[in-house]
Amino acid sequence: xxxxxxxxxxxxxxxxxxxxxxxxxxxxxxxxxxxxxxxxxxxxxxxxxxxxxxxxxxxxxxxxxxxxxxxxxxxxxxxxxxxxxxxxxxxxxxxxxxxxxxxxxxxxxxxxxxxxxxxxxxxxxxxxxxxxxxxxxxxxxxxxxxxxxxxxxxxxxxxxxxxxxxxxxxxxxxxxxxxxxxxxxxxxxxxxxxxxxxxxxxxxxxxxxxxxxxxxxxxxxxxxxxxxxxxxxxxxxxxxxxxxxxxxxxxxxxxxxxxxxxxxxxxxxxxxxxxxxxxxxxxxxxxxxxxxxxxxxxxxxxxxxxxxxxxxxxxxxxxxxxxxxxxxxxxxxxxxxxxxxxxxxxxxxxxxxxxxxxxxxxxxxxxxxxxxxxxxxxxxxxxxxxxxxxxxxxxxxxxxxxxxxxxxxxxxxxxxxxxxxxxxxxxxxxxxxxxxxxxxxxxxxxxxxxxxxxxxxxxxxxxxxxxxxxxxxxxxxxxxxxxxxxxxxxxxxxxxxxxxxxxx
Numbered sequence: 001x002x003x004x005x006x007x008x009x010x011x012x013x014x015x016x017x018x019x020x021x022x023x024x025x026x027x028x029x030x031x032x033x034x035x036x037x038x039x040x041x042x043x044x045x046x047x048x049x050x051x052x053x054x055x056x057x058x059x060x061x062x063x064x065x066x067x068x069x070x071x072x073x074x075x076x077x078x079x080x081x082x083x084x085x086x087x088x089x090x091x092x093x094x095x096x097x098x099x100x101x102x103x104x105x106x107x108x109x110x111x112x113x114x115x116x117x118x119x120x121x122x123x124x125x126x127x128x129x130x131x132x133x134x135x136x137x138x139x140x141x142x143x144x145x146x147x148x149x150x151x152x153x154x155x156x157x158x159x160x161x162x163x164x165x166x167x168x169x170x171x172x173x174x175x176x177x178x179x180x181x182x183x184x185x186x187x188x189x190x191x192x193x194x195x196x197x198x199x200x201x202x203x204x205x206x207x208x209x210x211x212x213x214x215x216x217x218x219x220x221x222x223x224x225x226x227x228x229x230x231x232x233x234x235x236x237x238x239x240x241x242x243x244x245x246x247x248x249x250x251x252x253x254x255x256x257x258x259x260x261x262x263x264x265x266x267x268x269x270x271x272x273x274x275x276x277x278x279x280x281x282x283x284x285x286x287x288x289x290x291x292x293x294x295x296x297x298x299x300x301x302x303x304x305x306x307x308x309x310x311x312x313x314x315x316x317x318x319x320x321x322x323x324x325x326x327x328x329x330x331x332x333x334x335x336x337x338x339x340x341x342x343x344x345x346x347x348x349x350x351x352x353x354x355x356x357x358x359x360x361x362x363x364x365x366x367x368x369x370x371x372x373x374x375x376x377x378x379x380x381x382x383x384x385x386x387x388x389x390x391x392x393x394x395x396x397x398x399x400x401x402x403x404x405x406x407x408x409x410x411x412x413x414x415x416x417x418x419x420x421x422x423x424x425x426x427x428x429x430x431x432x433x434x435x436x437x438x439x440x441x442x443x444x445x446x447x448x449x450x451x452x453x454x455x456x457x458x459x460x461x462x463x464x465x466x467x468x469x470x471x472x473x474x475x476x477x478x479x480x481x482x483x484x485x486x487x488x489x490x491x492x493x494x495x496x497x498x499x500x501x502x503x504x
Contacts, residue, residue: 007102009105009124013287014248018105026063049110061089065092079109082110098167103135105137119139125138127149136155190407191409193226200387210470214381245335250292252286252287265296275313294336383495463495467491471487
């Protein structure tokens with residue numbers, strides 16, 4: 001038979017659309033042409049496939065070979081089509097059996113020796129093959145990741161010869177069963193390492209309990225980065241569907257490692273990162289840092305040092321929880337439900353307000369430093385907390401850690417989040433305006449306190465709603481149904497930039 005059809009998958013954003021690899025052998029001068037909107041890496045596959053087949057002791061047909069990647073209007077990139085093209089050529093030339101090709105989908109890049117190399121996005125492909133009840137053959141390094149799609153038929157192979165032996169019924173590829181690791185607490189930074197900083201620790205717990213964004217302001221060495229790195233350790237473990245979604249996104253960046261299964265992502269890009277690096281992009285859309293931090297933490301250290309244009313692109317995903325990347329030819333949508341934690345100094349030198357008087361920054365310099373952050377962006381950050389320098393006495397105390405461990409804080413966070421899910425179906429940071437009216441009601445004394453806060457701090461409507469959501473989280477941590485004035489008063493305190501505390 002001079003025609004063979006092999007099933008494979010492309011990768012467009014998080015989606016893995018089906019691609020039919022049609023291989024036809026015709027009489028004429030020997031040649032190999034690939035059609036169907038292939039990118040440069042796909043066009044180059046003909047040389048890799050030829051060498052792999054010859055080094056695996058197969059005959060490369062001396063005929064006119066046409067490979068069609070359908071549908072023709074779908075862009076194809078990367079080396080993921082090497083394996084299906086090679087199998088299609090072997091099936092069309094009668095060197096392997098083609099009777100079971102319909103039952104399988106294949107992806108994988110070929111080395112010149114015939115070895116199979118891993119590709120990106122294997123988990124997305126596995127989820128689609130599971131949905132249509134097809135088995136998936138792919139490089140063995142990708143098999144543990146793909147097997148996370150519970151119920152999918154995953155067959156890993158090291159070499160092209162193993163795949164051909166499978167289709168010739170000589171030696172079948174074994175089904176790969178998932179082996180999920182147990183979360184190791186020892187490798188996660190622990191909150192017990194933080195000395196002092198009781199207010200910042202309290203703010204971190206509230207942020208974790210309600211999924212709130214947090215901005216920490218303090219001098220160098222006060223522990224802002226240390227606190228941020230401890231946030232994943234007090235967050236609840238990811239649910240199965242959340243972990244699967246996070247792993248699928250991370251597999252588009254690099255092959256997913258099972259040791260990170262159900263761990264909250266923690267992304268900390270450098271302040272020189274571009275807008276595309278942060279939100280994603282390129283001609284073929286790729287996820288950026290905000291999507292790689294989905295269901296986890298995005299930490300932006302030295303916040304004012306980021307380019308202002310870069311920071312402004314955060315405004316929409318902070319509200320919507322997703323990002324749509326549009327290009328002239330195509331667009332892709334990535335989830336971006338991340339928890340933003342940022343840190344900054346109070347002035348360019350970092351020591352404004354220090355008791356030693358070491359700061360020499362002029363008021364104009366401080367105002368220009370602050371002006372690097374736009375009001376709309378700061379308005380979208382739920383909590384602003386000051387992190388002062390650690391007192392010498394606390395720093396030199398080697399006898400004890402005067403703070404709770406992550407293991408002690410996490411149960412309180414989990415209980416608060418459980419209350420929120422049972423009440424609203426989401427975390428407090430995700431409440432919409434209608435839900436805020438239903439679950440964030442306050443009494444007369446609470447309304448009076450809010451009126452004073454709005455007048456004195458000049459809170460916007462958005463900031464007002466964020467104060468209510470933070471107060472609701474504080475009440476949930478206290479396991480109380482009603483928001484009391486004490487909860488509101490504490491929530492108002494976490495708007496220090498609104499009251500200008502960083503500059504007074």
